[in-house]
Amino acid sequence: MKKLINDPRSVVPDMLEGLATLHPGHALLEGENVVLRSDLPPLPERRGVALISGGGAGHEPAHAGYVGAGMLSAAVTGEVFTSPGTDAVLAAIRAVAGADGVLLIVKNYTGDRLNFGLAAELARGEGIAVELVVVADDVALRDTVEAGRRRGVAGTVLVHKVAGAAAAAGLPLAEVAREAREAAAAVGTMGVALGACTVPAAGRAGFTLGEDEIELGLGIHGERGVRRTTLEPAAAIVGTILETILSDAAIAAGEQVALLVNGLGGTPPMELAIVAAEAIAQLRARGVHVARAWSGNLLTALEMPGCSLSVMRLDALRLQRLDAPTSAPAWPRGG
Amino acid sequence: MKKLINDPRSVVPDMLEGLATLHPGHALLEGENVVLRSDLPPLPERRGVALISGGGAGHEPAHAGYVGAGMLSAAVTGEVFTSPGTDAVLAAIRAVAGADGVLLIVKNYTGDRLNFGLAAELARGEGIAVELVVVADDVALRDTVEAGRRRGVAGTVLVHKVAGAAAAAGLPLAEVAREAREAAAAVGTMGVALGACTVPAAGRAGFTLGEDEIELGLGIHGERGVRRTTLEPAAAIVGTILETILSDAAIAAGEQVALLVNGLGGTPPMELAIVAAEAIAQLRARGVHVARAWSGNLLTALEMPGCSLSVMRLDALRLQRLDAPTSAPAWPRGG
Amino acid sequence: MADELDAVAVRAMLLQVCTRMIENTDRLTEADQAVGDGDHGIGMRRGFTAARDKLEALEPASVAEVFKTVGTAVMAQTGGASGAVFGTLYRAGATACGDHALDAATFLAFLEQGLAAVQKRGGAVPGAKTMIDALAPAAEAARAAQADGLAAMIRAAADAAQQGVQASRDMIATTGKARTLGERSLGHPDPGAISMQIQLAAMQDYVAGQRED
Amino acid sequence: MADELDAVAVRAMLLQVCTRMIENTDRLTEADQAVGDGDHGIGMRRGFTAARDKLEALEPASVAEVFKTVGTAVMAQTGGASGAVFGTLYRAGATACGDHALDAATFLAFLEQGLAAVQKRGGAVPGAKTMIDALAPAAEAARAAQADGLAAMIRAAADAAQQGVQASRDMIATTGKARTLGERSLGHPDPGAISMQIQLAAMQDYVAGQRED
Ligand SMILES: Nc1ncnc2c1ncn2[C@@H]1O[C@H](COP(=O)(O)OP(=O)(O)O)[C@@H](O)[C@H]1O
Ligand SMILES: Nc1ncnc2c1ncn2[C@@H]1O[C@H](COP(=O)(O)OP(=O)(O)O)[C@@H](O)[C@H]1O
Ligand SMILES: [Mg+2]
Numbered sequence A, B: 001m002k003k004l005i006n007d008p009r010s011v012v013p014d015m016l017e018g019l020a021t022l023h024p025g026h027a028l029l030e031g032e033n034v035v036l037r038s039d040l041p042p043l044p045e046r047r048g049v050a051l052i053s054g055g056g057a058g059h060e061p062a063h064a065g066y067v068g069a070g071m072l073s074a075a076v077t078g079e080v081f082t083s084p085g086t087d088a089v090l091a092a093i094r095a096v097a098g099a100d101g102v103l104l105i106v107k108n109y110t111g112d113r114l115n116f117g118l119a120a121e122l123a124r125g126e127g128i129a130v131e132l133v134v135v136a137d138d139v140a141l142r143d144t145v146e147a148g149r150r151r152g153v154a155g156t157v158l159v160h161k162v163a164g165a166a167a168a169a170g171l172p173l174a175e176v177a178r179e180a181r182e183a184a185a186a187v188g189t190m191g192v193a194l195g196a197c198t199v200p201a202a203g204r205a206g207f208t209l210g211e212d213e214i215e216l217g218l219g220i221h222g223e224r225g226v227r228r229t230t231l232e233p234a235a236a237i238v239g240t241i242l243e244t245i246l247s248d249a250a251i252a253a254g255e256q257v258a259l260l261v262n263g264l265g266g267t268p269p270m271e272l273a274i275v276a277a278e279a280i281a282q283l284r285a286r287g288v289h290v291a292r293a294w295s296g297n298l299l300t301a302l303e304m305p306g307c308s309l310s311v312m313r314l315d316a317l318r319l320q321r322l323d324a325p326t327s328a329p330a331w332p333r334g335g
Numbered sequence C, D: 001m002a003d004e005l006d007a008v009a010v011r012a013m014l015l016q017v018c019t020r021m022i023e024n025t026d027r028l029t030e031a032d033q034a035v036g037d038g039d040h041g042i043g044m045r046r047g048f049t050a051a052r053d054k055l056e057a058l059e060p061a062s063v064a065e066v067f068k069t070v071g072t073a074v075m076a077q078t079g080g081a082s083g084a085v086f087g088t089l090y091r092a093g094a095t096a097c098g099d100h101a102l103d104a105a106t107f108l109a110f111l112e113q114g115l116a117a118v119q120k121r122g123g124a125v126p127g128a129k130t131m132i133d134a135l136a137p138a139a140e141a142a143r144a145a146q147a148d149g150l151a152a153m154i155r156a157a158a159d160a161a162q163q164g165v166q167a168s169r170d171m172i173a174t175t176g177k178a179r180t181l182g183e184r185s186l187g188h189p190d191p192g193a194i195s196m197q198i199q200l201a202a203m204q205d206y207v208a209g210q211r212e213d
């Protein structure tokens, strides 16, 4: 394993120290792997609904990069690819909760669901209003598991944005949660890996692929995908993925969508831009109107080469939420 | 070679099509691999000094990502890792030149220097005022070649920012060029590679490294570095690099600097943040004041794993230039 | 041989559980690398190290408190699915203990209430290739051994868990990160089931050691 | 045998140069992979393909126009150091031709003026492991063969360029991307020198072919 680190056992705190120093808008919660907005209004009644997301480390810039006005109030980080324990989540809830309560945005992995869910129960026991929204956007699993058990992947970033803008607009917790849930239901994602990644503590790659092999429908934790196949031109891979997403969501000609081409870490912007050009062209050819599109490393799996496509169905309000300003450093410009 | 592309021979135009579609502030110059600001003032006398940079493709987000108000007016792209021919540069000059002339910011490679230089001569022949600033910030070559022959690497992005802010402030060409030259002289950079990268048209990596080998002082084109050595903890690598940069520039305790930790493409944000934390701590320990710091993939070498550190000496004016607003999509937030 | 363990003895038994779990880090890592994401060993080490530290500092007032201490530490510090699952097992199981010493009836209640809570919390059913596939047979065997006293009951539970681990090889994961593997998860035992078995075996060994005194 | 070539013949000769350069793409790629960044072959193919297309469309009015057409296309379209360098060679060399047909004196002037312009433009000196290390000996040999006529002069220049390529193996690169290699560039010939030699050899073969008529 070749990594620019000091000690595999301390990568998470070492990283968070760097991130907090690099971003003036971020602060670390003492004793926990939690990044907070440093500009949270001190008065609890001024905070509005606080948003918290998180999960294992290794998905950077997620989730700390989405902490900022208009997106998250805090990001909770576990060990690499491991959901945080309940203590860290509970500490984050206590740190950011104001009078209007807290929304937890959770990717649909058992560990995240259980730990955030347990922390939410404990916080409610302390009198804090907490709602939990689970994102399960991975359509790769559509033939394998029922809809509620799909994984949460890159579409989560778009859900953060929608919910963050709704919270910044001053909506109450129930309304922010409703918009987040609707956004989560409106987005489908599917990924392709060209290789594996190495968790620092494990020291070796989670799987290996042959010279010409790719893995369709992989997760964002180095876990294997749903189908191994042969490398094809970008146009063919994009076609397969879009077909799966669009048919799953029954997106038809004339509908308006946002497209996210998310790099998994090891794929350069050149390839992501080529994939994006291809995806936009294919969506247009199907008569789907691509109102917004981004490409970049938004929710990664360490240095894994590959990408995912996310397509989110839009209405006027959701488009407005995506366009709303945010100071979160990792939210992409343009669109 | 495993890449998400359609055809190795068309990666540059395929990519540019994607980038131009993704960024509403960008437009493509018909028939050339040139990205322009789509919001250039139509009146030539309103444009101020126009800034152009460029070079081979494969350094994304450089250079198209730095096109925007407050940074570049145009970016000229050659084939992967190959400087563009004179035609493309000349076409870019013609497209953006207003009444106040054009500054070309060129990384110090023979091909870039020659092609941009020839195009500048041709443009001057057409009556356009053109100045050329060469960035040669790579201190890795300090023992190998005289200062003027050092390569231009990641420090170039900071030079774009300084010059772009000076141009946006309405300064005349000579002044913008002077600030750019001073900024170029004030920055030193050195990189480390943990592996190679693959040019699509070549189909195989430019070099190979053993399990524990790293290459110090590599360039940004997959070309080999100045010294091959054994992987060490981030602290030791950062120490070696900083020592070289600081002693070369004679940066002493009490001075104020900006730090850029630039990922070469294949190294995830986690490692860059760990390196940044380390570099900031070591600079502080030397009494150097780190006024601004960024980490991210700002000027890459395709999917090469590794990073470079750039340290730029600051005075009040240069700090102000770095802090000035820009709409360029790839300029990092925070700092 | 004590057919009842007081709070201090239960603390000693659970310290043994912690030690065994920490010792088995690499084995659990490998098991999770085969069917999951490889973090189970390190997670269990983190959680049971926290539990050990809490136990060592504890002056136990009741058996319930000892179980709850372990559950709370594991839940708070482990992370991952298994932190919540094993944390829930010990915390929910603790409520079965009341003020009693640990005897056969209490141990059975511990397993059955823990199992029920884990199933409720995680939504997994037997056969889904989880620790439930070791815990459920263990609880069943414990009920069958109800009349045989604590030591025999723990031995029966541990044996059943071991068979559950073996049986989990033939299951297709439908929960957790291994679920995407589908049929590719066949042939490998479930890492959490192995953890469950190690914990019961550690308890069995502790009680067996007690008997030899 | 013509000891003078008119504009149409020079066009045919340079078309042969273009063809050879395009044919040698892989060889040049490999040479640049050994000491540079591997793009020399593709760059030369791009530039000389553009030159070929321009030449094919050209009704040449003068020898100078033919050389200049090649130089302009190569400079405009190749990119990289070699595009500017070979573009400069042909464009500056063209100004040596005036309105004359191509004879020995003109060819010598072409090489010498081209060499001077390349050195001025790129700042490299002989021995720096560049195409100059094929071009400079070629120009020198041409001067020595001044009295022998065009065909013999081109042959002498091509032979000298070939020796220059061999000599470049023992040089340490101090310019271009290969310069960071330092001593690691030893043992490999310079790609641009190979290109120079291929171009002169193509001219030689063209002129030799002419003679056999
Ligand atoms: N819903 C569930 N109910 C019970 N046990 C579960 C459940 N999900 C996962 N597990 C157990 O957790 C184990 C994995 O633990 P661990 O690797 O620590 O967590 P993660 O799956 O989050 O990486 C599995 O082997 C399984 O036994
Ligand atoms: N300053 C120079 N003067 C003359 N020739 C040069 C100079 N720099 C480079 N060259 C030639 O260019 C060749 C490399 O060309 P090419 O690979 O196309 O460009 P690049 O070095 O930009 O990748 C070298 O082998 C060398 O012969
Ligand atoms: Mg995990």
Ligand SMILES: [Mg+2]
Pocket (backbone or CB within 6 Å): B081, B082, B083, B111, D037, D039, D080, D081, D177
């Ligand atoms: Mg090149």
Ligand SMILES: [Mg+2]
Pocket (backbone or CB within 6 Å): C032, C036, C037, C038, C039, C040, C080, C177
């Ligand atoms: Mg796991």
Ligand SMILES: [Mg+2]
Pocket (backbone or CB within 6 Å): D032, D036, D037, D038, D039, D040, D080, D177
């Ligand atoms: Mg080259």
